Amino acid sequence: MEALYLLIPLSVAAVFAIGWVLWRAVESGQFDDLEGPGHRILMDDDAPPAEEPAGPRTIV
Amino acid sequence: MTTSTLDAPIARPTFDETAHCFHCGEPNLAGDTFRARFDGRTRYLCCAGCAAVAQTIVDAGLGDFYRRREGAAPRPAEIVPGDVRALGRYNLPALERQVAHRRLDGSKETDLILEGLTCAACAWLAERTIGNVPGVIEAGVNYTTGRAHVAWDSRKTSLADVLFALRRVGLDAHPADPQAGAAARKRERRKRLLELLVACLGMMQVMMFALPIYLAEPGELAPDFEHLMRWASLFLTAPVVAYSARSFFANAWRDLARRRVGMDVPIAIAIAVAFGASVRATFSGTGEVYYDSVGMFVFLLLASRYLEFTARAQAAEAVERLAPPLPALVDRFTNFPDTLRTEAVPVGLLAAGDVIAVQAGATVPADGVILRGLSALDESLLTGESRPVARKPGERVVGGSINSISPLVVRLDQVGEQATLAQISRLARRAAGTRPRLATLSDTIAGGFSALVLALAAVTAIMWLPAGGDAWFRHAIAVLVVTCPCALALAVPTALTAAGHRLSRLGLLVSRGTAIEALAAVTDVVFDKTGTLTEPRLAVKRIALLGTQSAEQCLACALALETGSAHPIAQSLAAHAAALDVTPAAADEVSTMSGLGVEAVVAGVGYRLGTAVFAGAIAGKPLPVEAPAHGAGETHVYLARKGAWLARFDLIAPLRASAAETVERLRAQGVEPHLVSGDLSDAVAAVASAVGIERAVAQAAPADKADYVKRLQAQGRKVLMIGDGINDAPVLAAADVSIAVADGRSGSDLARAHAAIVMLNSNLNRVADAHAAALEARRVMRQNLAWAIAYNLVAVPLAMAGVLAPWAAALGMSLSSLLVVANAARLAWRSRFES
Numbered sequence: 064m065e066a067l068y069l070l071i072p073l074s075v076a077a078v079f080a081i082g083w084v085l086w087r088a089v090e091s092g093q094f095d096d097l098e099g100p101g102h103r104i105l106m107d108d109d110a111p112p113a114e115e116p117a118g119p120r121t122i123v
Numbered sequence: 124m125t126t127s128t129l130d131a132p133i134a135r136p137t138f139d140e141t142a143h144c145f146h147c148g149e150p151n152l153a154g155d156t157f158r159a160r161f162d163g164r165t166r167y168l169c170c171a172g173c174a175a176v177a178q179t180i181v182d183a184g185l186g187d188f189y190r191r192r193e194g195a196a197p198r199p200a201e202i203v204p205g206d207v208r209a210l211g212r213y214n215l216p217a218l219e220r221q222v223a224h225r226r227l228d229g230s231k232e233t234d235l236i237l238e239g240l241t242c243a244a245c246a247w248l249a250e251r252t253i254g255n256v257p258g259v260i261e262a263g264v265n266y267t268t269g270r271a272h273v274a275w276d277s278r279k280t281s282l283a284d285v286l287f288a289l290r291r292v293g294l295d296a297h298p299a300d301p302q303a304g305a306a307a308r309k310r311e312r313r314k315r316l317l318e319l320l321v322a323c324l325g326m327m328q329v330m331m332f333a334l335p336i337y338l339a340e341p342g343e344l345a346p347d348f349e350h351l352m353r354w355a356s357l358f359l360t361a362p363v364v365a366y367s368a369r370s371f372f373a374n375a376w377r378d379l380a381r382r383r384v385g386m387d388v389p390i391a392i393a394i395a396v397a398f399g400a401s402v403r404a405t406f407s408g409t410g411e412v413y414y415d416s417v418g419m420f421v422f423l424l425l426a427s428r429y430l431e432f433t434a435r436a437q438a439a440e441a442v443e444r445l446a447p448p449l450p451a452l453v454d455r456f457t458n459f460p461d462t463l464r465t466e467a468v469p470v471g472l473l474a475a476g477d478v479i480a481v482q483a484g485a486t487v488p489a490d491g492v493i494l495r496g497l498s499a500l501d502e503s504l505l506t507g508e509s510r511p512v513a514r515k516p517g518e519r520v521v522g523g524s525i526n527s528i529s530p531l532v533v534r535l536d537q538v539g540e541q542a543t544l545a546q547i548s549r550l551a552r553r554a555a556g557t558r559p560r561l562a563t564l565s566d567t568i569a570g571g572f573s574a575l576v577l578a579l580a581a582v583t584a585i586m587w588l589p590a591g592g593d594a595w596f597r598h599a600i601a602v603l604v605v606t607c608p609c610a611l612a613l614a615v616p617t618a619l620t621a622a623g624h625r626l627s628r629l630g631l632l633v634s635r636g637t638a639i640e641a642l643a644a645v646t647d648v649v650f651d652k653t654g655t656l657t658e659p660r661l662a663v664k665r666i667a668l669l670g671t672q673s674a675e676q677c678l679a680c681a682l683a684l685e686t687g688s689a690h691p692i693a694q695s696l697a698a699h700a701a702a703l704d705v706t707p708a709a710a711d712e713v714s715t716m717s718g719l720g721v722e723a724v725v726a727g728v729g730y731r732l733g734t735a736v737f738a739g740a741i742a743g744k745p746l747p748v749e750a751p752a753h754g755a756g757e758t759h760v761y762l763a764r765k766g767a768w769l770a771r772f773d774l775i776a777p778l779r780a781s782a783a784e785t786v787e788r789l790r791a792q793g794v795e796p797h798l799v800s801g802d803l804s805d806a807v808a809a810v811a812s813a814v815g816i817e818r819a820v821a822q823a824a825p826a827d828k829a830d831y832v833k834r835l836q837a838q839g840r841k842v843l844m845i846g847d848g849i850n851d852a853p854v855l856a857a858a859d860v861s862i863a864v865a866d867g868r869s870g871s872d873l874a875r876a877h878a879a880i881v882m883l884n885s886n887l888n889r890v891a892d893a894h895a896a897a898l899e900a901r902r903v904m905r906q907n908l909a910w911a912i913a914y915n916l917v918a919v920p921l922a923m924a925g926v927l928a929p930w931a932a933a934l935g936m937s938l939s940s941l942l943v944v945a946n947a948a949r950l951a952w953r954s955r956f957e958s
Contacts, residue, residue, distance in 0.1 A: 099266035
């Protein structure tokens with residue numbers, strides 16, 4: 064149980080560390096757009112697009 | 124003399140694939156004329172604009188846009204040479220300095236507001252397109268706000284290039300006004316988010332420590348550990364009180380300095396007292412600590428304030444998006460009439476006495492007198508009708524009207540605030556300012572409630588003093604905490620935010636917080652005619668043949684005479700010809716008589732297209748007797764050649780497909796429809812009966828429309844006004860709630876600014892959907908308020924009776940708030956009423 068003498072202060076320090084990390088994240092704009100990165104991952108393709116054959120196009 | 128009737132859809136076999144345009148989803152009247160190839164198959168499009176855009180997207184390797192989008196894209200306007208010039212103006216130093224910011228390394232950056240984003244795929248398309256422009260250093264789109272941040276190397280590319288690239292894939296964008304509050308909103312949002320996160324961290328960890336203390340049997344937990352945990356809780360709660368809660372203290376101090384008891388006063392007292400007592404107990408080693416209550420209290424309060432802020436920011440963003448693009452540049456003559464040189468000058472710098480050139484298709488920037496040129500002007504700003512009025516030298520032109528036919532030289536005499544446009548805007552602003560203020564009402568209620576809370580806490584303290592010990596303190600704190608107006612404060616904003624979200628998915632931007640509540644209370648709806656119930660453009664309804672030539676031949680001739688004109692009649696003929704795949708003949712010696720018609724020579728023969736009298740002069744004979752009967756409200760354009768009548772084109776502003784259904788639905792929802800228009804009686808009556816509206820008023824000036832609304836309001840009715848034109852602006856502001864239809868028509872910027880809600884598409888059914896959504900929102904708000912009040916009525920006596928511990932009070936308050944939020948959240952997803 065003596066471990067608690069170490070763990071409790073350690074947990075307080077950990078919370079402060081997390082707080083600092085979150086502060087950095089907010090200030091650098093990571094929370095400004097919560098939808099975009101999700102969509103971007105799905106939409107950006109790593110594979111190069113297949114070339115569309117230049118078929119018949121009629122534009123008046 | 125034969126007559127044949129051609130109605131709008133063409134007699135061609137339509138395949139399933141050609142039924143709707145691949146890009147914009149609208150009905151494809153052009154069959155298989157326009158094609159693009161995508162994913163190995165041929166796709167069919169409705170016009171050259173959509174085809175060009177589709178091909179550009181595919182060629183750029185951005186075909187994923189079509190795979191991932193959630194709906195049809197907006198119909199892109201065809202790019203004409205005038206657009207290149209207009210976009211090119213953004214490169215002029217005078218204008219670019221206003222929007223672009225120069226960075227340290229010499230590159231330039233700006234924020235763009237993207238229009239026409241209907242889903243995430245559009246935002247992705249915009250981001251990739253901007254990024255692909257050579258010379259662009261950074262391109263990032265915020266999917267939530269629809270704004271793009273662009274940085275570019277000014278040696279390699281320019282702002283106009285970026286805007287043009289976007290235009291080529293069918294997206295419109297304009298630079299954001301750096302003066303508008305976007306930067307301040309971003310800063311505030313970040314600040315509030317940080318406060319919320321700190322409170323969240325503190326609260327969670329302190330609860331972790333508090334739990335063993337509550338769960339332990341007396342004597343089970345060693346006092347040393349308990350002390351350690353109390354100290355730890357102190358260190359974790361101190362930042363919450365000092366940093367996250369500082370706005371409460373600041374507000375309470377400000378209120379008290381003004382001798383008022385605001386909502387934050389009981390909150391600040393509760394936090395300060397609870398924390399102070401806990402600190403003292405921690406130092407002395409005896410007594411109760413309330414760190415967990417304080418943490419939870421602050422966190423939940425900040426969460427509710429954050430939601431409120433989001434709602435307000437949403438409204439502000441909508442307003443900013445609707446603000447018209449930066450003022451255009453005008454060609455001003457440096458020394459008329461000695462020289463015809465012009466310079467480009469921003470509209471704001473024009474002065475009375477300036478002589479300017481107004482091109483065909485351009486908007487007249489201010490009031491003035493014509494010095495040179497014959498043309499016809501679209502004065503829908505005053506009359507609501509887009510049929511142009513002929514003007515010649517010596518006559519006045521009004522700022523805001525659109526020059527349809529040929530260039531004019533105008534000397535300005537009233538600019539700025541004196542100009543008619545500005546006056547109408549002033550009228551509208553004044554009307555908007557007299558709306559009842561719901562905000563002050565809730566302020567006074569909140570003040571009374573807070574004073575009551577403080578009084579009850581004091582009473583509780585006094586009640587429990589005789590019991591001795593800590594009891595009086597504990598119970599007073601419990602009362603303060605449990606009556607926290609959290610649920611009350613959350614009841615309305617959460618519902619409004621969720622409803623606003625749902626409306627924006629329907630394509631309706633809400634720019635005023637009170638709009639949704641007002642929409643739910645509406646008893647009558649007033650429609651404008653042109654541009655609202657009908658499309659803003661004329662369409663060819665019928666070609667009545669008066670001679671021996673076929674309809675296509677007549678159309679080709681008519682088009683030859685109208686080539687290059689921006690007149691609505693010309694546009695409707697051109698659209699019809701494109702649908703039928705008719706190419707114009709070649710015409711020589713084209714001359715326009717404003718207000719009468721056009722005369723030209725085609726294949727050696729003289730033709731005239733215009734009024735019956737005008738065309739009759741060249742036909743030389745009276746009109747054929749068997750010409751079929753006219754429909755009401757149609758515009759008739761006659762085509763004749765030397766010695767013979769050829770055809771009569773019947774043009775009409777077509778009714779929107781969704782109009783009749785919308786009126787029906789609104790009536791079923793208990794809203795009485797009216798029609799008030801500036802157009803002539805027979806046209807108005809025709810539309811009213813087609814749509815099913817009994818109460819219709821014609822030939823109404825803007826002031827008449829506003830009076831009609833006020834008369835209804837005097838009867839105690841709540842009026843919803845739906846319109847599109849500038850002349851509707853005073854009415855839009857006078858009505859209890861207004862919706863502006865803004866599907867691309869350029870002249871309605873003022874209307875958009877003064878309407879509470881702007882509809883970005885042309886499906887009138889959305890109005891009925893919005894009304895249903897508003898009713899639901901009001902129901903949810905009432906449920907929330909009822910719950911909040913009931914909860915307080917039950918919880919306060921319990922707290923006063925000493926049954927509730929402070930932590931239980933905080934828990935109860937948080938659960939009630941959660942309930943309110945959850946109830947509102949289901950508003951955002953219910954789609955039962957959407958058509």
